[in-house]
Amino acid sequence: MKVLNKSKLIEALNVLSSQQEVFVPIQRESQSGYFSWADYQPERDELMLEALNVYQSPKNVVLPQTERMYGIISQGMEVDIDQTFEDAHPTLIFGARGCDVKGILAMDEVFLTRGFVDSFYQARRANNTIVANACYAPGPNCFCTAMEVDPVEPVGADVIIHDCGDYYAWEARTGKGEAVTAQLDGLLEDKEVKLPSAQPFQLQVDYQGVAEKLKDMFDHSLWDQMAEPCINCGMCTYVCPSCYCFDIQVKMFGEKGYRFRAWDSCMFEEYTREAGGGNPRGASKERFRQRFLHKLEFFQERYGTPLCTGCGRCIIVCPTDVNIARIIKAVKEAEVE
Amino acid sequence: MNEAKKGMAIEQPLIPTVVEVIDIVDRTPDVKSFFVRNTDGSGLPFQVQPGQCGMISHLPVGEAMISCTWQEEQEYLEFAVKRVGLLTDELHRIEIGQKVGVRGPYGNGFPVEACKGKDMVFIAGGIGLAPLRSFIKHCFKHRQDYGKITIIYGSRSSADLCFKEELFDLWPREQDTQVFVTIDNPEPDWDGHVGFVPAYLEELAPSPEGAVAVVCGPPIMIKFVLQSLEKMGYADDQVITTLEMRMKCGIGKCGRCNIGSEFICLDGPVYYLEQLRQLPAEW
Ligand code: SF4
Ligand code: SF4
């Protein structure tokens, strides 16, 4: 099997970075997330390939937090669109965990299927390669296997690397994966490898039957209890690898400007507030319920898979200790008339 | 830009086509119809079926999903826009000749085929007549395909009645068609019916036998009309209505317009009542 010796990791990232923009998990001051390797500064940044999980998921690579869509020229009656901003520059996510890869696969379903193909997402995604980092030792808040993710051999990865101590076993899985493997010609070695053995999960979650059961729980009192602490801050949606909802806004500087989109959150009151003032999800509980039903029921109904990938991020960041694993458990145990 | 965009609408669904406003008609004090066509005068940016919508944008300000009217042989699209917020306020200020953006068509539209052979009962309130009007016009254009047509329409006041020429002049002259108009409160110069739409509907009591009722209007009116129809014996598969949610993308991506696993922009806005009953009670 091919392996990448850890002593050659930096060199490998440099080589890859010369061919495409490479995003790696980095701790940068108080932030952690997938940042461009080209901006890596050893005195400021720490490479976090071992972390479960960095604060931000890599979703920003295919769905940036804000993204320009098209340019507008507005001169009174005469208005025109002068350019569009589909960004097709090649990118590579290095070290994504299976849960984050699944998050991107879920977004593929949203943006690339069901009648319309989103040209902005497609441009980025078509030119994006994923090198996934296999998980053998799940963290305290991980429950990906309960959410249809294989942490060791994640579906959707172009390359899977396996941390074997001094080296990464390197396994190309797709044509794109072969292409980046070829870029590392001379850096990868052939070696007999012994893969680590998988450790058990600390958090036990059973999602079996939850989507079906939720169909009859829209008005269940469980939502009142569960939503009670939530302050609708939106942190959970911000860090989630599969939360994809966005807003579209315009910015004008005199006669010129552009329309852009930006991450939005179902936790915000403005999200569904209508121009006339009405709001079908005006109450905090209604928004809370929407988030968890979207994750656990609605997405499953529409796309055949849950929209939670079990990464555990929302459990960690929530300031009020809302915990999706506990919600799943509560649904399992709830009595439904 | 427009040239490059033509034929590419599907490849870049979020990018509007720039069109020209060729006419603006005041429908009521707060509803205006905007007629648009391609900037080179060559006709339509896209075609729409009755009940479908389009995004109209005053490009430097914002976009809104609006019910869109078009009929075969018509060289323009019509958007009837009610002034309700920032964007629609700005739209109401534009003048003929203004370039605006449009994208679409969006949504499923009315089941015009499935309704063939039925007596049609159209029930609308306020601006809700705009989407129904496309369906009504479709019925008149294919008059032999549909049975008796009953139109029941109401608004707050006589000034708020949309499409008056059609209501009072054109439609009543169509074969086997009855048009009933009501306003909420009495007015000195109004000799028509006074009262709310649901009560008027029950009073008129169009028979459910072989009929389909199509309902569109403010959510509160829809709610009571649905109750009235149920009382009158209309089954859930004889009632069609439209849902409204805030929209941004129009193509099932941005997330906000869902009710359960349905995206109203893409899968709706038109539903049979029997379909609605399967959805979480958020509508
Ligand atoms: S992070 Fe916690 S408090 Fe904030 S919106 Fe999410 S569930 Fe609510
Ligand atoms: S809902 Fe929470 S646990 Fe699930 S994928 Fe999103 S952040 Fe991770």
Ligand code: FES
């Ligand atoms: S308006 Fe974006 S999903 Fe419906």
